[in-house]
Amino acid sequence: MKKHEEKARELFHGGMNCAQAVFCAFSDVTGFDEKTALAISSSFGGGMGRLREVCGAVSGMLMVAGVKYGAYDVNDNEAKASHYALIQSLAKQFAEENGSYICRELLELPSGADEPTPEKRTESYYKRRPCAEYVACAARILDKQLGIEQ
Numbered sequence: 070m071k072k073h074e075e076k077a078r079e080l081f082h083g084g085m086n087c088a089q090a091v092f093c094a095f096s097d098v099t100g101f102d103e104k105t106a107l108a109i110s111s112s113f114g115g116g117m118g119r120l121r122e123v124c125g126a127v128s129g130m131l132m133v134a135g136v137k138y139g140a141y142d143v144n145d146n147e148a149k150a151s152h153y154a155l156i157q158s159l160a161k162q163f164a165e166e167n168g169s170y171i172c173r174e175l176l177e178l179p180s181g182a183d184e185p186t187p188e189k190r191t192e193s194y195y196k197r198r199p200c201a202e203y204v205a206c207a208a209r210i211l212d213k214q215l216g217i218e219q
Contacts, residue, residue, distance in 0.1 A: 073212050077126075077204040084190050086114020090204045091129025091211070098215065099136040116172025119183040126200070126207040127163050127170045131156055133211055155214075162210050167203065175203065 077094035085093060085107070092110035093103055101109065112118055113128035138155060140148035164170045173180065176198070188194055195201065212218075 071209075073208040073217070074205045077208040078201045081201050081204045082195065086111070086187070087125030087200050087204050088113035088129040088132070089125075091126050091207045092132050094204075094208055095133045095211065099133055101136075115183065115187065119185055119187065121173035121176070121178055121181070121183060122171060124163070124170050124172045124175055124203060126203040127160055129204070130159060130163070130207040130211050134159060134214070137215065159210060159214065163207060166206055166210075175199070 073094045077090045080093050081087060081090035088110040089107055092099070092101075093106045096103060096106055099106065110125075110129055110132060113123075113132075114125045116122040116124060117128070134155060135152075138152060140152045142148060160170050167175060169175055172178075
């Protein structure tokens with residue numbers, strides 16, 4: 070079943086940023102309603118507010134992992150270490166498949182932040198941006214981690 074992969078791609082094509090597309094695609098896992106999920110993940114599009122740092126698809130994936138597996142006892146360093154190992158593994162899997170988990174590297178953009186105003190979502194935008202494939206990839210990796218058949 071490719072439900073999350075297809076949903077993430079569909080949400081991205083519907084205008085959500087990469088982080089929102091992944092995080093909202095997993096609302097059945099996280100239990101967040103769409104409005105809350107959109108707000109939580111809104112800051113992470115464009116590699117964190119168009120800073121072009123960590124890819125929004127990866128951020129969305131890691132947010133879902135945090136909801137599902139996150140350490141919540143601030144004094145439990147063992148649980149924190151275990152969770153961070155999972156996060157590093159998920160990011161590594163994404164980078165192995167795509168060459169990086171840094172937005173500017175994935176999109177072959179120069180260093181530095183972009184203007185804060187996002188580009189209009191047009192047909193040419195979607196043809197130029199491989200982001201739909203990145204959100205699908207993040208969803209596949211997360212489904213594998215969650216044991217959800219694809």
